[in-house]
Amino acid sequence: MNTADLGLPVAVPSTALFTDHYELTMLQAALRAGTADRRSVFEVFTRRLPEGRRYGVVAGTGRVLDAVENFRFGADELDFLRRQGVVDEPTLAWLADFRFRGDIHGYPEGEVYFPGSPILRVEGSFAEAVLLETVVLSILNHDSAVAAAASRMSVAAGDRPLMEMGARRTHELAAVAASRAAYVGGFSSTSELAAGFRYGIPTIGTSAHSFTLLHDSERDAFTAQVDSLGRGTTLLVDTYDVTEAVRLAVETAGPELGAVRIDSGDLLLMAHRVRAQLDELGATRTRIVVTSDLDEYAIASLAAAPVDAYGVGTRLVTGSGHPTASMVYKLVARAESPDPAAPLVPVAKKSLGGKTSIGGRKWAARRLDEQGVPEAEVVGTGEVPAELSGELLQVPLVRGGEILGREPLDTVRDRHLAARSRLPLSAMQLSRGEAVLPTEYV
Amino acid sequence: MNTADLGLPVAVPSTALFTDHYELTMLQAALRAGTADRRSVFEVFTRRLPEGRRYGVVAGTGRVLDAVENFRFGADELDFLRRQGVVDEPTLAWLADFRFRGDIHGYPEGEVYFPGSPILRVEGSFAEAVLLETVVLSILNHDSAVAAAASRMSVAAGDRPLMEMGARRTHELAAVAASRAAYVGGFSSTSELAAGFRYGIPTIGTSAHSFTLLHDSERDAFTAQVDSLGRGTTLLVDTYDVTEAVRLAVETAGPELGAVRIDSGDLLLMAHRVRAQLDELGATRTRIVVTSDLDEYAIASLAAAPVDAYGVGTRLVTGSGHPTASMVYKLVARAESPDPAAPLVPVAKKSLGGKTSIGGRKWAARRLDEQGVPEAEVVGTGEVPAELSGELLQVPLVRGGEILGREPLDTVRDRHLAARSRLPLSAMQLSRGEAVLPTEYV
Helix, strand or coil: CCCECCCCCCCECCCCCCCEHHHHHHHHHHHHHCCCCCEEEEEEEECCCCCCCCCEECCCHHHHHHHHHCCCCCHHHHHHHHHCCCCCHHHHHHHHCCCCCCEEEECCCCCEECCCCCCEEEEEEHHHHHHCHHHHHHHHHHHHHHHHHHHHHHHHHCCCCEEECCHHHCCHHHHHHHHHHHHHHCCCEECEHHHHHHHCCCECCCCCHHHHHHCCCHHHHHHHHHHHHCCCCEEECCCCCHHHHHHHHHHHHCCCCCEEEECCCCHHHHHHHHHHHHHHCCCCCCEEEECCCCCHHHHHHCCCCCCCEEEECHHHHCHHHCCCCCEEEEEEEEECCCCCCCCEEECCCCCCCCCCCCCCCCEEEEEECCCCCEEEEEEECCCCCHHHCCCECCEEEEECCEECCCCCHHHHHHHHHHHHHHCCHHHHCCCCCCCCCCEEEC | CCCECCCCCCCECCCCCCCEHHHHHHHHHHHHHCCCCCEEEEEEEECCCCCCCCCEECCCHHHHHHHHHCCCCCHHHHHHHHHCCCCCHHHHHHHHCCCCCCEEEECCCCCEECCCCCCEEEEEEHHHHHHCHHHHHHHHHHHHHHHHHHHHHHHHHCCCCEEECCHHHCCCCHHHHHHHHHHHHCCCEECEHHHHHHHCCCECCCCCHHHHHHCCCHHHHHHHHHHHHCCCCEEECCCCCHHHHHHHHHHHHCCCCCEEEECCCCHHHHHHHHHHHHHHCCCCCCEEEECCCCCHHHHHHCCCCCCCEEEECHHHHCHHHCCCCCEEEEEEEEECCCCCCCCEEECCCCCCCCCCCCCCCCEEEEEECCCCCEEEEEEECCCCCHHHCCCECCEEEEECCEECCCCCHHHHHHHHHHHHHHCCHHHHCCCCCCCCCCEEEC
């Protein structure tokens, strides 16, 4: 069955309409001109990182593989295209049989990237490769933007766990993908059930202010919560007066109280006060969770505070100021004729207003210095220099239409944490700066 | 059948897991405490508009209604919750029977809003109303953010049509909702096929740079496109040299050429040059479409240029700097006991660090001055003053679980354009400023 997993409780048919109209009109014109089956190479890259960022994080690759596998035009899709006159009958007939049979290579998911890094390379006929443009970019641009923000937050948090809580501040399905990307970037858990359902990410949460307000008193609310969720629960202590609530929380749950959560106010000040009060009450193992409009800077500013975990919402799911990764999908080489044996010719748009592309099918490697620390992202079109042949970044993801590159999300997360930790130390600075590795073209 | 329409080629089951874990643990604790069926009123509002914005745009209400209708826990969802130990068996049993049976009122979709405007009010038992929090906020926060950006762009564009082209820069399903929200805000069309499929929004598009690069020459590419799509097509003229491409475009298609598209460079300069060249070549009716990283300011800067249509991508789907509308869903009143006859009591969290809420079930009206121009957003909790009773903003959307408020998207779009045009003229300024109407609480 032709199904796509979109983070829903069930799979649903086809990703083929997550596509711009012009991909299909180009297909129609190329079919008619006899150029649709020219062998073509498209590459995904970004011309620059978001201002001040030191590195990017490849995320969404696993979702791209699902989208490619399920990119089929069924009866409903074809009827729509016919009814709207999007394309002609020969094109509809071609689409009815379509499945991607080309090759895809790319940076493994979780890897870091820099301006010009060819993070995905799609090869096949022009027809089959051009069709994937929109959905591939949608996924990579969204997921990589969230993962990059998550990674910076995770650097700022150090060993303290980060909880993703942003579902309410982004589109309901973008939220599921955002939880996944946040996990890749170093988060530990999510508030959102669909992300737990789909990706097995641990879900967390206990109560909101509304639960306290529902009851006749804070005492009633805390008692109700502890009765139901146990003493290990997290009580929200900033509905009325924090000091009184902390006192009441320990009185209600005892020193076994799992945690208290603070969701407003001066978190630095409050964390110190609440820690002192908890310790005084004997609740020395009760943890403090903070969750109020955090970003990487706010997290870093709490490094010396007695905080045990951070919950992050809005700023995470919106990429902390950069909600899209600005990746593009460009034709970089194609054959001169539909003859399958015709050689590939590099192509590129002429630069105008900074929209530079470099033609040619590219390899990429990360050059190490004598200490084994990466010193440059090397991108080339010709022979790979012998000294770089062990440092190549791209791996096969799809071969002849067959999906090869699926892997568990924990593998992806571990890869990211490892790749990040190998970077020069300045990559970990939150302050604005240039990409931590220069990109060299050879 | 229990299905939800998410902008996909087909409907899929249930929106119930687009929900934060804590909604369910609160439900469990309240069920056990006997407080779950206390009559409760939740309201959706925002504490402030994005910095500098003059008004907000309510968008997503129609999608909220679909989400509410399809918020059901089926076997897959319940199995997941049981397996993960999210809630206990009595709660699972309660969820298995759940459907929302309460009432929802709200600002009609497309209406403008201001800080504190109660744009949605959900009434029912605490249990049924709290469950909807996450998905309601996801939808309204995303869609309203995009619609607000679209509305400003549409003000800047005046009578010239705006085309939404941002699918590749946002999550693949957020893209479908973004097209819808952009249409509400005043856009005319979308590049994305799924948005055409789901919402009947006109889809547009012809070709990308890759199509030109695929062919042996620009002439071959233009010929292929015109042969297939007709002389009325839009040719992309900035792959190599714009002047040469415009010459070639008119030579290929004749003066009947529909349009040329410029996607890079200095658009103001280029538009003037290209217009002069087209006129000189006799292609006086060939239109000029521009599409390079536009936002409301870039659109406004082209007001005096000979541009016929704008295509907007990244900045639209990311809310032009404000990708979420920062709406919250707050318990504002609840009964003191589960007795259905118990009166409602206003409740509110104590203000701490600016998180102000005002308790009580609210009405809202837009007070007009003597000229009939709105002068204030009036929000109140008591009796509606007689002079405002004709200006009330909220309408019934759901009654006893039955969806009342469905309407065609064109009705919503027309409502927005009318509501916007009634605002004081300063609402149309792009420059930063305060909300164009003050919010008064009575």
